[in-house]
Amino acid sequence: MKALFTICLFFLVNLTLAQTTIKGIVKDNKGETVPGVNIFLKGTYEGTSSEVDGSYELETDETGKFILVFQAMGFKSQEFEIDLNGSAQTFNPILKETINEMTAVTITAGAMEASDEKRAVVLRPIDIVTVPSAMGDIIGAFQTLPGTANVGNDGRLFVRGGDASETSIFIDGMKVGNAFGTTASNVPTRTRFNPNLFKGSFFSTGGYSAEYGHALSSALALNTVDIPVRNQGDISLMSVGVGYSQTLVGEKNSLTATANYMDLSPYQAMVTQNFDWERAPYGFDAEVSLRQKWGKSGMVKAYAHTESGGMKIWQKIPGSEGRGQLVDLKNHYTFTSGSFKQIGKNDWSYYGGISYSNNVDEFTLDQIDIRNQNQVIHGKAVALKGFSDKFSLKTGLETYLFSYEEGLKSENLIRDFNDFHANIFTEGDYYVSNKLIFRGGLRAGHSVLADQTWLDPRFSLAYKFENEGQVSLAAGQFSQMPVEQLRIASPEVQNTIANHLILNYFLTKNGRTIRAEAFYKDYKKILTYEGTQYFYRNIQQNGTGYAQGFDVFYRDQKTVKNTDFWVTYSFVDSRRKFAQFTEMVQPGFAPRHNASIVVKHFVSGLKSQLGGSFAINDGYTYTDPNFAGQMNAKTKGFRDLSLSWSYLPKPNLIIHFACSNVLGRDNIFGYQFSPTPNESGKYESLPIRQTAPRFIFVGIFLTLSKDKTANNLNNL
Amino acid sequence: MKKHTLFIALLMFIASIANATNEAYEKAMLKEIQALGKAGPVSELQKSANSFARIAEMNAGEWLPDYYAALAYANMGFRTEGGLEEKDGYYAQAKKHIEKANAISPNNSEIVAVEGYIIMGELAADSNSRGQSLSGLAMQTFGKAIGLNRQNPRAIILMAQMEYGMAQFFGQGPEKACGLVGSSLELFAKESSEAKEGNLNPTWGKGMAEEMKERTCK
Numbered sequence: 062m063k064a065l066f067t068i069c070l071f072f073l074v075n076l077t078l079a080q081t082t083i084k085g086i087v088k089d090n091k092g093e094t095v096p097g098v099n100i101f102l103k104g105t106y107e108g109t110s111s112e113v114d115g116s117y118e119l120e121t122d123e124t125g126k127f128i129l130v131f132q133a134m135g136f137k138s139q140e141f142e143i144d145l146n147g148s149a150q151t152f153n154p155i156l157k158e159t160i161n162e163m164t165a166v167t168i169t170a171g172a173m174e175a176s177d178e179k180r181a182v183v184l185r186p187i188d189i190v191t192v193p194s195a196m197g198d199i200i201g202a203f204q205t206l207p208g209t210a211n212v213g214n215d216g217r218l219f220v221r222g223g224d225a226s227e228t229s230i231f232i233d234g235m236k237v238g239n240a241f242g243t244t245a246s247n248v249p250t251r252t253r254f255n256p257n258l259f260k261g262s263f264f265s266t267g268g269y270s271a272e273y274g275h276a277l278s279s280a281l282a283l284n285t286v287d288i289p290v291r292n293q294g295d296i297s298l299m300s301v302g303v304g305y306s307q308t309l310v311g312e313k314n315s316l317t318a319t320a321n322y323m324d325l326s327p328y329q330a331m332v333t334q335n336f337d338w339e340r341a342p343y344g345f346d347a348e349v350s351l352r353q354k355w356g357k358s359g360m361v362k363a364y365a366h367t368e369s370g371g372m373k374i375w376q377k378i379p380g381s382e383g384r385g386q387l388v389d390l391k392n393h394y395t396f397t398s399g400s401f402k403q404i405g406k407n408d409w410s411y412y413g414g415i416s417y418s419n420n421v422d423e424f425t426l427d428q429i430d431i432r433n434q435n436q437v438i439h440g441k442a443v444a445l446k447g448f449s450d451k452f453s454l455k456t457g458l459e460t461y462l463f464s465y466e467e468g469l470k471s472e473n474l475i476r477d478f479n480d481f482h483a484n485i486f487t488e489g490d491y492y493v494s495n496k497l498i499f500r501g502g503l504r505a506g507h508s509v510l511a512d513q514t515w516l517d518p519r520f521s522l523a524y525k526f527e528n529e530g531q532v533s534l535a536a537g538q539f540s541q542m543p544v545e546q547l548r549i550a551s552p553e554v555q556n557t558i559a560n561h562l563i564l565n566y567f568l569t570k571n572g573r574t575i576r577a578e579a580f581y582k583d584y585k586k587i588l589t590y591e592g593t594q595y596f597y598r599n600i601q602q603n604g605t606g607y608a609q610g611f612d613v614f615y616r617d618q619k620t621v622k623n624t625d626f627w628v629t630y631s632f633v634d635s636r637r638k639f640a641q642f643t644e645m646v647q648p649g650f651a652p653r654h655n656a657s658i659v660v661k662h663f664v665s666g667l668k669s670q671l672g673g674s675f676a677i678n679d680g681y682t683y684t685d686p687n688f689a690g691q692m693n694a695k696t697k698g699f700r701d702l703s704l705s706w707s708y709l710p711k712p713n714l715i716i717h718f719a720c721s722n723v724l725g726r727d728n729i730f731g732y733q734f735s736p737t738p739n740e741s742g743k744y745e746s747l748p749i750r751q752t753a754p755r756f757i758f759v760g761i762f763l764t765l766s767k768d769k770t771a772n773n774l775n776n777l
Numbered sequence: 778m779k780k781h782t783l784f785i786a787l788l789m790f791i792a793s794i795a796n797a798t799n800e801a802y803e804k805a806m807l808k809e810i811q812a813l814g815k816a817g818p819v820s821e822l823q824k825s826a827n828s829f830a831r832i833a834e835m836n837a838g839e840w841l842p843d844y845y846a847a848l849a850y851a852n853m854g855f856r857t858e859g860g861l862e863e864k865d866g867y868y869a870q871a872k873k874h875i876e877k878a879n880a881i882s883p884n885n886s887e888i889v890a891v892e893g894y895i896i897m898g899e900l901a902a903d904s905n906s907r908g909q910s911l912s913g914l915a916m917q918t919f920g921k922a923i924g925l926n927r928q929n930p931r932a933i934i935l936m937a938q939m940e941y942g943m944a945q946f947f948g949q950g951p952e953k954a955c956g957l958v959g960s961s962l963e964l965f966a967k968e969s970s971e972a973k974e975g976n977l978n979p980t981w982g983k984g985m986a987e988e989m990k991e992r993t994c995k
Contacts, residue, residue: 096820099827101834106805108831110824132830134866163869164862177910187909260910290913529862571860572905618905625905668948712947 081145084118085153087111087131095133095156103128103140121145135161158495160450165495166525170535170565170578171268173206176261183574183614188625190256192659193672193705193719196758198251199259200241203281204676205657207578207612207629208266211676211699212650214730214749216249217241220266221582222608222635222651223278226544227559231282233362233400236275236461238418238437242344243392245374247730247749248336253368253394255319257306258350260286267580268535268563271486271502271519272443272457277541277559278582287360288315288352293766297321300328300759313354320347323370334753337375337384344370344392359403362414367395380735380745389425394418408447413457415440430470431595435545438462451492459484465545467595478552480510480542488519496525508542513555515540530568530575537561543588550590551600558585572619574627579611587639606637606645626660646692649731652678652699672705672719683731686744696729713765719758722751805832806841806977813849814981819857825849826870833877840882841977847874847891848981854898864902871895886926887979893918894935915939930964931982933957934989941993955994961986 087095094115101108102123111117124145129152131139136156143150175184183206195201200218204211210219217225230240232254244250263282265273273280288310295306302323309316325341346368353361370392377385400414416439424431443457461482468475488502502519519537526532540556548554565578587604590597612631618624633653636645647653657676664671678699685694705719722728732746739745809832813825826849833842850871854864872895878888893915900911916939922932937957944951965983972980 097823097827099830101831104835106801106831106835108828110827113820132827134870161866163865177907185906185909188906290917572903665946665948709947712943 080120080122081124081147082118082120082149083129083143083152084116084149085151086115087117087133087154087156088115089136089156089158095136098131098133098136098156100129100131102143103130131156135159160492160495165492166498166523166531168498168500168521168523168533168535169531169567169576170521170523170533170563171265171561171580173264173266173576174262175264182569183576183616186259186261188661189262191661191670191672191705191707192674194659194674194676194701194703194721196703196719196721196756197256199254199256199262199283200252202256203264205627205629205659205674206264207576207614207631208279208580209631210633210650210652210655211657211678211701212681212730213699213701213728213751214247214249215650216244216251218279218281219650220279221580221610221631222606222633222637222648223559223582224648224650227276227278227541229273229276229280229541231273231280232364232396232398232416233285233414234282234412234441234443235398235400235414235416236418236437236439237396237416239394239420239435242370242394243390243420243422245372245376245388245390247376248372248374248752253346253366253396254283255321255348258285259283266578267561267582268519268521268537270500271488271504271517271537272455274459274484274486274504274506274517275461275482275541277539277557277584285350285362285364288354289317291766293764296763296765298761299323300757301325315350315352317350318348319350321345332753332755332757335750336752337377339373339375339387339389340371342370342372344368355401355403357404359401361399361401363397363399365395365397369393377747378735379733379747380737380739386427387425391423393421408453410445411443412445413440413442428471431468432470433467434465436462436464452489454487454489456487457485459486463542463545465549467546467549469595476549478510478545478549480508480548482509482542483507498523502537506540508556510548510552511542511555512553515556528568529570530566533563533565533567535561535563535565546594547588547590547597547600550597554588554600554602555586557587557602559583560585572617574614574616576614577611578613581607581609583607584637587637589639589642591641604638606635606639608633608635608637608651610634621662623663623665624660625662626658629655629657631655642691644691647682649681649683649692652681654679668709670705670707670709672707674701674703676701681731685732685746686734686738694732696731699728699730700724700726701728713763715760715762717758717760717762721756722754725754727751727754802832802836802839803975803977806845807975810845810977813845816849816852819853822849822853822856826853830874833874838881840878840885840888843874843878843881844888844891844979847871847878847895848979850874851891851895851898854895854902861902865899868895868899868902871898884925886922886929886932889918889922889925890929890932890935893922893932897935897939912939912943916943928964928967930961930968930986931979933961933964934982934986937961937986937989941989951993955990958986958990958994962990 087098089095096111096113098111100117100119105123107121107123109117109119127143127145129141129143131154135158137159139154141152173183175186175189176182177185189199189202192202192205203209203218208221212219218228219225220228230237240252241250242253261284265280269280289308292310293308297304304321306319322345324343329338329341348366351363355361371390373389375384375387396418398414398416402412404410418437420435422433440460445455447453463480466477484506486504491499500521504517507514517538517540521535523531523533539559542556543554560583562581568575584606586602588600588602589604590600592598610632614629616627633651635651636647638645655678659674661670661672680696680698682692682695684691702723703721704723708716728751730749732748734744734746809828816822816825826846829842829846836842850867854867857863875892896911896915896918900907900915919932919936937954941951941954944954965986968980
């Protein structure tokens with residue numbers, strides 16, 4: 062009976078009311094009140110939220126020792142030990158902000174990011190593929206961004222007075238050797254990779270992270286799609302070829318296989334060409350892409366791309382009659398890569414991979430057979446540790462194996478070189494607050510062939526203003542071995558070196574983006590030489606140079622309904638002593654004034670997207686041997702107006718029409734001169750022109766899947 | 778006899794504690810679900826989300842508290858008049874809670890529908906630039922939710938909204954979307970006729986369907 066009584070007493074105690082009131086005001090470290098804070102006693106249902114003025118009041122019937130928790134979005138949680146004994150208590154906590162990756166300042170100096178996930182981006186991936194002048198080439202779209210020059214007889218990416226070899230291209234972090242198709246001189250090339258592969262890109266025109274090496278002026282990192290959303294088949298029928306792609310998606314993996322065949326013969330038979338083609342460019346490519354989720358947060362990707370193609374073209378020789386010299390070119394190319402990323406415990410994460418590029422060119426120039434083979438193997442492993450939300454450190458190891466061989470088959474002359482690079486880099490990011498970040502990095506490397514060890518320091522910082530605009534500053538040293546065609550003639554050459562200094566302002570708000578950047582870059586140890594490829598002589602490493610200027614970019618998706626446009630202007634003042642030049646000159650690939658406008662407008666009534674892009678520059682320098690001096694002349698300015706029309710009659714069908722140089726301007730990129738003067742003592746010349754007055758593209762893209770709204774928009 | 782009484786009393790005591798926790802959970806949930814249904818402005822939704830977050834802390838094995846916390850945060854994203862950063866902040870919180878709910882109760886049609894609802898919010902926040910990447914994902918997620926339970930009216934009405942948006946974009950009629958609105962309304966009616974006193978399972982979304990019927994499917 063006594064026991065029962067005790068238990069009854071226990072129940073009574075349980076019911077006794079001993080109410081305690083806890084109250085106060087929650088503020089942040091700037092002294093501002095914080096509304097909506099979740100305030101509760103750990104291990105109980107007792108809790109409340111702070112009001113708009115930061116005040117709160119919590120009444121509880123609990124007694125004894127508890128932990129009082131304050132929790133709010135964007136702040137660190139705070140806990141207090143509390144003894145509930147019926148007497149009122151006051152807590153006025155000051156919450157500390159956490160670094161929010163989504164909204165904190167980001168370093169934008171030199172960088173232009175295209176991503177669906179991040180915030181400080183210039184473009185979305187979809188914007189890249191719908192630039193009218195790009196004609197489906199990812200690089201064509203980057204040529205409408207600040208800091209780049211349009212070099213129409215080359216087609217590659219020229220950044221801020223640098224030549225095309227100064228830009229390194231990476232896919233999922235892995236180096237891509239020979240990313241552009243091999244072509245005859247003055248016939249523009251394209252990237253080998255379909256823009257549809259990529260979900261985002263990071264394009265830097267300078268001042269980039271210590272993670273990127275072997276790049277003097279620019280790094281372009283392309284990231285492939287993780288797991289596609291659905292099973293689908295994509296058929297493309299184009300004026301230049303046909304293609305099919307099949308995607309299969311599983312719970313944790315996916316497979317995409319693609320095959321394309323292109324041949325410009327039928328097209329060239331219909332549309333006037335400026336060039337004298339013996340055989341229009343043709344080729345096939347095939348690729349397979351595999352993705353596998355690894356655990357909860359990891360991903361493994363494997364990718365293989367192979368292609369084969371060729372062309373035959375007659376190239377006129379200035380001052381002589383006839384069709385000129387026949388260039389017969391065949392190219393075989395393979396790129397394979399495997400990469401992984403994984404998030405570990407205790408704020409560790411890891412990524413890395415390995416890639417192999419193999420490019421074989423077979424030329425016949427008149428009667429001479431030439432075979433060149435370039436191979437690159439790149440391995441990389443990076444570990445990232447977050448020590449707190451404010452400080453993280455990235456450390457990585459990288460190796461490169463470069464192998465190049467060139468041979469005059471008819472003469473049985475072959476030469477080659479192999480080089481091994483070992484690199485290590487480390488880089489720390491320190492957030493002082495959500496508004497201020499510092500980044501410091503070091504990159505060290507060693508080349509076996511050049512027997513050289515180097516150290517490149519890099520530094521950047523960024524500050525975000527109240528209005529969401531931000532300034533960033535970046536500086537650093539960048540090293541790159543000279544191109545293989547020169548290294549093979551002089552294997553002892555050392556790194557070329559550039560120093561970058563960049564100041565950037567970036568603001569993106571309400572569908573509008575403003576970006577302005579000023580830069581200074583100097584070059585050291587540039588190669589100078591005499592002669593041409595295969596016959597380089599007197600190679601020296603005493604060239605220097607600089608590039609300075611500024612660029613502005615404005616993008617607006619809001620002002621005009623259903624319309625997206627961007628305007629870019631870049632000023633580049635670049636002079637360098639390089640190649641055959643014996644003094645500082647303005648390079649032919651570095652026009653001073655460059656501008657472009659891209660406009661896209663969606664018309665619901667027509668079910669169509671209309672696009673237009675206009676690019677202009679002030680002309681290319683060249684040397685006219687009829688006058689004294691080097692780079693003593695300049696072509697008339699380049700102008701191009703491209704238009705496109707995408708018609709979507711059904712959600713899964715797209716008909717795309719695009720035309721470059723609608724106005725038919727005869728753009729000239731320079732002149733070729735006869736090697737010797739004619740009878741009247743004049744060097745005769747031929748202009749370097751576009752391959753055709755216009756390029757017209759028509760394509761039909763059909764997507765087959767259960768989801769009838771899926772389409773091929775990314776393919777355009 | 779004494780021992781016997783003691784034993785029974787002890788048993789009763791233990792049962793009362795177990796019952797009390799369950800009752801406290803149900804009571805708290807019922808109260809907060811009602812409050813969420815009435816919550817208008819973002820500040821009220823934040824309080825509601827906080828309450829569900831507290832209940833979730835206490836009941837690690839229940840998916841409903843995290844589910845409702847996610848729903849409250851998603852609605853904050855839709856209703857706030859703040860900028861993109863603020864909206865994305867709410868959607869990030871919503872995702873955190875729905876992921877927790879999903880880990881407790883995988884392949885749950887209701888949870889997957891809210892997952893899609895959050896994606897729809899992110900899309901609406903910046904449709905110009907997110908349309909291409911997120912519209913397919915949202916439709917796929919609603920498709921998955923419907924696949925898991927064809928009787929889920931919320932998955933169907935959300936899918937109807939996406940279908941309507943797509944049809945508008947491509948200049949097509951609303952017939953397909955309106956068909957879905959009709960079937961969701963039937964399921965909502967069935968759901969409310971079957972609802973029992975003290976039901977904690979989701980019942981929201983009927984207003985959305987009625988409004989859409991009024992506005993687009995007359």
